[in-house]
Amino acid sequence: MGKEDFVKEITNIEDDIAQWYTDIVIKAELADYTDTKGCIAIRPYGYAIWENIQKYTDAKFKEIGVENAYFPVLIPENLLQKEKDHVEGFAPEVAWVTEAGGKKLEERYCIRPTSETIISTMYSKWLTSWRDLPMVYNQWCNVMRWEKETRPFLRSREFLWQEGHTIHETAEEAEEMTLKIFDIYNEVAEDLLAIPTVRGLKTESEKFAGADKTYTIETMMYDGKALQSGTSHYFGQNFTKPFEIKFQNRDGKEEYAYQTSWGISTRLIGAIIMAHGDNRGLKMPPKVAPIQVVIVPVAQHKEGVLEKANELFVNLKKNYRVKLDDRDNVSNGYKFNDWEMRGVPIRLEIGPRDIENGVCVLCRRDTAEKVTIELDKIDEAIEKMLEDIHNNMYKICKERLKDRTTSVTTLDEFIEQIDKKQGFIKGMFCGDPACEEKLKDLTAAKSRCIPKEQENLSDKCFICGRPAKQMVIWGRQY
Amino acid sequence: MGKEDFVKEITNIEDDIAQWYTDIVIKAELADYTDTKGCIAIRPYGYAIWENIQKYTDAKFKEIGVENAYFPVLIPENLLQKEKDHVEGFAPEVAWVTEAGGKKLEERYCIRPTSETIISTMYSKWLTSWRDLPMVYNQWCNVMRWEKETRPFLRSREFLWQEGHTIHETAEEAEEMTLKIFDIYNEVAEDLLAIPTVRGLKTESEKFAGADKTYTIETMMYDGKALQSGTSHYFGQNFTKPFEIKFQNRDGKEEYAYQTSWGISTRLIGAIIMAHGDNRGLKMPPKVAPIQVVIVPVAQHKEGVLEKANELFVNLKKNYRVKLDDRDNVSNGYKFNDWEMRGVPIRLEIGPRDIENGVCVLCRRDTAEKVTIELDKIDEAIEKMLEDIHNNMYKICKERLKDRTTSVTTLDEFIEQIDKKQGFIKGMFCGDPACEEKLKDLTAAKSRCIPKEQENLSDKCFICGRPAKQMVIWGRQY
Numbered sequence: 022m023g024k025e026d027f028v029k030e031i032t033n034i035e036d037d038i039a040q041w042y043t044d045i046v047i048k049a050e051l052a053d054y055t056d057t058k059g060c061i062a063i064r065p066y067g068y069a070i071w072e073n074i075q076k077y078t079d080a081k082f083k084e085i086g087v088e089n090a091y092f093p094v095l096i097p098e099n100l101l102q103k104e105k106d107h108v109e110g111f112a113p114e115v116a117w118v119t120e121a122g123g124k125k126l127e128e129r130y131c132i133r134p135t136s137e138t139i140i141s142t143m144y145s146k147w148l149t150s151w152r153d154l155p156m157v158y159n160q161w162c163n164v165m166r167w168e169k170e171t172r173p174f175l176r177s178r179e180f181l182w183q184e185g186h187t188i189h190e191t192a193e194e195a196e197e198m199t200l201k202i203f204d205i206y207n208e209v210a211e212d213l214l215a216i217p218t219v220r221g222l223k224t225e226s227e228k229f230a231g232a233d234k235t236y237t238i239e240t241m242m243y244d245g246k247a248l249q250s251g252t253s254h255y256f257g258q259n260f261t262k263p264f265e266i267k268f269q270n271r272d273g274k275e276e277y278a279y280q281t282s283w284g285i286s287t288r289l290i291g292a293i294i295m296a297h298g299d300n301r302g303l304k305m306p307p308k309v310a311p312i313q314v315v316i317v318p319v320a321q322h323k324e325g326v327l328e329k330a331n332e333l334f335v336n337l338k339k340n341y342r343v344k345l346d347d348r349d350n351v352s353n354g355y356k357f358n359d360w361e362m363r364g365v366p367i368r369l370e371i372g373p374r375d376i377e378n379g380v381c382v383l384c385r386r387d388t389a390e391k392v393t394i395e396l397d398k399i400d401e402a403i404e405k406m407l408e409d410i411h412n413n414m415y416k417i418c419k420e421r422l423k424d425r426t427t428s429v430t431t432l433d434e435f436i437e438q439i440d441k442k443q444g445f446i447k448g449m450f451c452g453d454p455a456c457e458e459k460l461k462d463l464t465a466a467k468s469r470c471i472p473k474e475q476e477n478l479s480d481k482c483f484i485c486g487r488p489a490k491q492m493v494i495w496g497r498q499y
Numbered sequence: 500m501g502k503e504d505f506v507k508e509i510t511n512i513e514d515d516i517a518q519w520y521t522d523i524v525i526k527a528e529l530a531d532y533t534d535t536k537g538c539i540a541i542r543p544y545g546y547a548i549w550e551n552i553q554k555y556t557d558a559k560f561k562e563i564g565v566e567n568a569y570f571p572v573l574i575p576e577n578l579l580q581k582e583k584d585h586v587e588g589f590a591p592e593v594a595w596v597t598e599a600g601g602k603k604l605e606e607r608y609c610i611r612p613t614s615e616t617i618i619s620t621m622y623s624k625w626l627t628s629w630r631d632l633p634m635v636y637n638q639w640c641n642v643m644r645w646e647k648e649t650r651p652f653l654r655s656r657e658f659l660w661q662e663g664h665t666i667h668e669t670a671e672e673a674e675e676m677t678l679k680i681f682d683i684y685n686e687v688a689e690d691l692l693a694i695p696t697v698r699g700l701k702t703e704s705e706k707f708a709g710a711d712k713t714y715t716i717e718t719m720m721y722d723g724k725a726l727q728s729g730t731s732h733y734f735g736q737n738f739t740k741p742f743e744i745k746f747q748n749r750d751g752k753e754e755y756a757y758q759t760s761w762g763i764s765t766r767l768i769g770a771i772i773m774a775h776g777d778n779r780g781l782k783m784p785p786k787v788a789p790i791q792v793v794i795v796p797v798a799q800h801k802e803g804v805l806e807k808a809n810e811l812f813v814n815l816k817k818n819y820r821v822k823l824d825d826r827d828n829v830s831n832g833y834k835f836n837d838w839e840m841r842g843v844p845i846r847l848e849i850g851p852r853d854i855e856n857g858v859c860v861l862c863r864r865d866t867a868e869k870v871t872i873e874l875d876k877i878d879e880a881i882e883k884m885l886e887d888i889h890n891n892m893y894k895i896c897k898e899r900l901k902d903r904t905t906s907v908t909t910l911d912e913f914i915e916q917i918d919k920k921q922g923f924i925k926g927m928f929c930g931d932p933a934c935e936e937k938l939k940d941l942t943a944a945k946s947r948c949i950p951k952e953q954e955n956l957s958d959k960c961f962i963c964g965r966p967a968k969q970m971v972i973w974g975r976q977y
Contacts, residue, residue: 053621056578057571057608062621065566065636072567088543089550093535094572094610094641094657095594100534113601116573118610121594122645130535132572132596132610143531143540152828158543163572163641167600179572350630 031362034300038244039172045294046173049303049363059171059178063287066363067174069311070290071181075161077213077308078183078285081205082159087185090158092139095130100138103263107137110230114167116178132165137231137256137282140186141264148278150269151190157198159185174291175248175499182286188266188278192257195279196234199255202283203236206251209285215306215414216240216296217422218250219445219494221470226454229282233257239469239494241418242295245425245443247469247496250292253283295499296418303364304386306414307407312344314403315365317356319372321347329376333369333399341403361386366410367403387413426494430479432463435495439464445496449489451482460484460495469494509840512778516722517650523772524651527781527841537649537656541765544841545652547789548768549659553639555691555786556661556763559683560637565663568636570617573608578616581741585615588708592645594656610643615709615734615760618664619742626756628747629668635676637663652769653726653977660764666744666756670735673757674712677733680761681714684729687763693784693892694718694774695900696728697923697972699948704932707760711735717947717972719896720773723903723921725947725974728770731761773977774896781842782864784892785885790822792881793843795834797850799825807854811847811877819881839864844888845881865891904972908957910941913973917942923974927967929960938962938973947972 031048032040046052051067063071079089095118102108115131133139144156161183168176185202189195203220210218219239222228228235232254240250260266261277270276297304307313314337318330327347334345344365346356360368364386371381375393383402384391387410394402425444429435438446450456450468461467475492482489509526510518524530529545541549557567573596580586593609611617622634639661646654663680667673681698688696697717700706706713710732718728738744739755748754775782785791792815796808805825812823822843824834838846842864849859853871861880862869865888872880903922907913916924928934928946939945953970960967 053624055571055617056575056620057573057617060571060573062571062617063569065568068568069566071569088547090543090546091541091549091659093533093538093540094643095535095538097534116596116599116608118594119597120607122647123591129598130594139533139535139540142534146531165572169600181569 031300031302034243034298041298042294043173045298045302045362051290051294052173054173057179059168061173061177063181066311067290070293070305070309071287073309073311074209074213074285074289075183078205078209079161081208082185085201085205087157087159089160091160091162092136092143094133094163096133096136096139098129098131100142101131103138104231104260107231107260111135111166116165116167133162134164134166135282135284136160136164136184137186137260138264141260141266141280144186144188144278145264145266148188148266148268151271154190154268154278155187155194155198157185157187159183172291172499174287174294177287180286180288182284184284185282187281188261189280190268190270190278192279195257195281196255199234199236199253199281199283202281203238203253206238206253206283206285209289210238210240210250210292211415213306213308214289214293214296215308215411215418216250216292217415217419219422219469219472221472221494223252223470224450224454224457224468224493225452226457227468229254231256231259233259237470240292240296241422241425241445241496242292242499243298243421245421245445245496247445247498248288248292248295249469249498250289251283251285254281256280256282291499297414298364302362304414305364305366307366307411310364310366311342312360312363312365313342313407314344314367314369315360316343316345316369316371317353317360318345318347319353319370319375321349323373325376326371326373330371333371333381333396337399337403340400341407367406385410428476428478430481430483432460432484435460435466435483436464439466439497443497445469445494447476447478447492447494448483449479449481450491450493451485451487452490453482453485453487456482456484464497466495466497469496469498509778509780512721512776519776520772521651523776523780523840529768529772530651532651535657537646539651539655541659544789545768548771548783548787549765551787551789552687552691552763552767553661556683556687557639559686560663563679563683565635565637567638569638569640570614570621572611572641574611574614574617576607576609578620579609581616582709582738585709585738589613589644594643594645611640612642612644613760613762614638614642614662615664615738616742619738619744619758622664622666622756623742623744626666626744626746629749632668632746632756633665633672633676635663635665637661650769650977652765652772655765658764658766660762662762663760665759666739667758668746668748668756670757673735673759674733677712677714677731677759677761680759681716681731684716684731684761684763687767688716688718688728688770689893691784691786692767692771692774693786693889693896694728694770695893695897697900697947697950699950699972701730701948702928702932702935702946702971703930704935705946707732709734709737711737715948717974718770718774719900719903719923719974720770720977721776721899723899723923723974725923725976726766726770726773727947727976728767729761729763732759734758734760769977775892776842780840782892783842783844785844785889788842788844789820790838790841790843791820791885792822792845792847793838794821794823794847794849795831795838796823796825797831797848797853799827801851803854804849804851808849811849811859811874815877815881818878819885845884863888906954906956908959908961910938910962913938913944913961914942917944917975921975923947923972925954925956925970925972926961927955927957927959928969928971929963929965930968931960931963931965934960934962942975944973944975947974947976
């Protein structure tokens with residue numbers, strides 16, 4: 022199979038990015054559809070990305086004192102009902118267990134869509150004194166939300182995530198926690214996945230069901246659409262009151278604790294695909310790439326080639342995630358295309374002539390640039406190249422974000438901009454959810470966030486013309 | 500609170516081991532009961548043990564080429580039905596999702612009790628040629644079995660585990676896989692958890708629903724009862740035929756693959772409690788102990804004590820899991836009891852006089868032995884002591900296993916032995932499931948395994964007197 026045939030199997034990204042996305046997910050063996058509607062099987066190449074995200078994030082969490090725990094996947098219906106906004110937000114999209122062990126159950130259980138309610142019940146049992154605070158627990162687990170429209174990783178009925186739930190002595194301490202996590206999420210996106218972020222508070226309509234404040238990390242995909250990539254919520258006492266999470270404070274008085282929750286999920290794998298991919302397939306951010314370097318021996322049937330390739334493999338494996346592709350039933354061209362499609366950051370080619378000259382060839386996935394490197398300098402060359410690739414991938418996304426962020430002062434302008442140059446649009450907002458609803462009906466765009474760094478584009482809400490409260494970033498989303 | 504009061508809160512292990520077990524689980528904050536009946540919340544001190552087990556086991560898996568993946572938690576009813584023995588074994592104890600997203604579902608989904616069926620469906624989709632084999636996938640996840648009687652960790656409706664599922668080109672290769680994992684599980688029990696094992700094949704009645712062979716690791720608890728602690732199954736083509744997991748073999752002919760599956764679970768946390776615990780509480784095996792060394796400063800209000808304790812903490816943290824207990828609202832006696840109850844292997848005491856003399860005191864949880872150590876030799880002393888504790892804990896269990904293993908040649912002898920000296924009993928077996936059923940009805944004991952190292956105790960089955968096929972180890976179980 023030649024280069025042309027190979028690439029033909031993947032839909033052109035400019036023609037139909039949705040189909041391109043599905044093609045990549047399946048062809049690169051990241052995931053596959055299953056007999057369980059709306060749920061995917063995450064294959065090893067996709068799961069390894071998640072493991073790398075977990076490893077990085079979990080270490081950051083532990084540095085700031087987060088402890089892992091595990092709570093039941095099933096939540097009794099009465100618990101879900103306890104916080105009014107929360108149940109309104111989640112009840113319509115839960116899955117219910119009604120029979121078990123051969124019997125109809127007296128009370129239904131839902132599969133957790135998120136675990137505020139069950140964890141709050143436990144906190145109320147465990148908390149007595151201010152000395153017990155803070156409790157800073159996290160769980161890595163599966164959750165389920167019965168969405169109508171699904172898409173692998175981006176919106177799957179079941180997904181994997183981490184959900185942190187914390188309780189604190191004071192509102193200040195809880196808010197500080199929310200912000201610490203917000204910073205970690207930003208590092209995950211930018212430093213680990215090479216995806217620049219836009220960040221800030223969610224508007225009233227878009228914040229988490231039951232939260233006082235939701236901080237969000239928003240990223241821009243290849244086509245200018247937004248992806249909500251991580252959220253950190255401050256609850257105040259919204260859950261601690263109905264769930265009676267009380268403690269004796271330093272003055273000996275009873276007080277309700279202050280609470281947070283926060284999560285990132287396997288949706289980030291979707292972000293990697295959609296933010297970095299191109300017509301040749303995936304581009305894996307080097308720091309989470311399951312394979313950082315693939316070694317392709319050239320003329321591998323010739324004496325000494327496979328031996329040398331294997332020697333390189335064994336050496337490089339000490340510092341990098343490496344794969345040796347010694348398949349004898351496909352051509353080099355096929356291998357090159359295959360690994361490009363899977364987004365491996367560096368391809369290392371080595372053939373008989375290279376061996377003679379004590380060199381090998383490194384080829385970058387992001388730029389297709391090839392360089393010849395002396396074998397005794399290979400380790401440093403790869404380290405440097407992986408760093409360059411990370412930086413270049415970040416830069417490309419950053420430029421797109423800049424190019425595709427505009428600002429408007431009227432609704433007409435907005436409608437024109439969002440169709441002409443799909444992307445992020447800055448516009449002043451009065452804060453009324455009705456305006457946001459109207460915009461969504463007209464354009465399918467929603468608020469992304471209220472950024473901390475405000476600009477004053479006008480005194481008036483661009484939707485209704487009434488006095489504006491703040492500048493908001495808007496966009497269509499996945 | 501004095502020593503006496505503290506210990507009184509835990510039921511005496513000789514009086515009521517079941518209540519002792521529950522007391523320990525709750526008091527040591529390993530887990531707690533929840534509003535979801537039969538399901539527990541695993542608290543950080545319990546979950547950290549599981550993380551340590553995961554880390555060790557996952558690394559061993561990866562060394563032999565296991566790849567992690569993730570499959571849906573919900574299994575459509577029709578898939579569960581495909582393998583006859585499997586559905587008979589599991590259908591009675593599953594939980595069913597019948598409503599989701601506000602609607603009654605056309606087909607029920609069960610929450611996975613185990614994932615052979617859903618994974619087999621995917622394997623049949625992914626497998627084409629012998630070149631695709633083996634596929635050696637594992638998932639770390641939650642599963643649910645709606646047991647009537649539950650007990651934290653040992654028999655919880657929801658539990659966490661890893662389930663490996665592999666397909667191979669030949670029966671030999673699949674069997675070899677089953678045995679490789681069997682070896683790893685044995686290492687987990689013996690080398691990591693300091694629990695000696697008895698191992699072998701399960702009998703016909705006790706093997707996994709759908710398996711040709713089940714290899715099992717059996718461990719003995721404090722009271723002589725058995726705990727099945729890890730199983731590795733060889734399926735032959737039992738699932739690959741109904742699920743049509745076919746490939747083109749090296750001769751170009753279509754063939755069904757050979758399959759295995761294997762798992763260990765959070766039940767191992769129960770094994771740690773029950774195998775090692777005593778009347779002072781938990782005894783944590785050093786290699787998985789969430790806290791290996793607890794530093795208790797003596798006379799911590801005196802100048803320099805907390806500083807020195809903290810200096811030690813910072814240094815030891817580099818190599819060990821250490822906790823500094825600087826609480827100022829409880830006595831030293833309370834702290835000593837508290838950490839003993841939580842099973843921390845080593846307590847390090849340091850007070851003003853020790854600091855003057857450049858020493859500290861190490862106290863072993865397993866023997867209560869105290870030694871004074873020079874501060875500049877502390878690292879080596881701890882390393883050596885943790886190793887000694889591991890070995891001693893293993894030895895204690897090994898002696899119990901030896902003491903409490905007897906053999907019989909008649910049913911009367913068995914009945915007498917099982918009540919007099921609850922433990923493992925060797926006895927010859929004809930292989931008829933009816934005999935096993937009879938024994939279970941009479942004594943509540945079941946076969947544990949058919950050990951590889953056979954002994955010939957008699958020619959006759961001790962239950963029915965007919966010709967014996969093999970020597971089997973029997974016992975009551977958790």
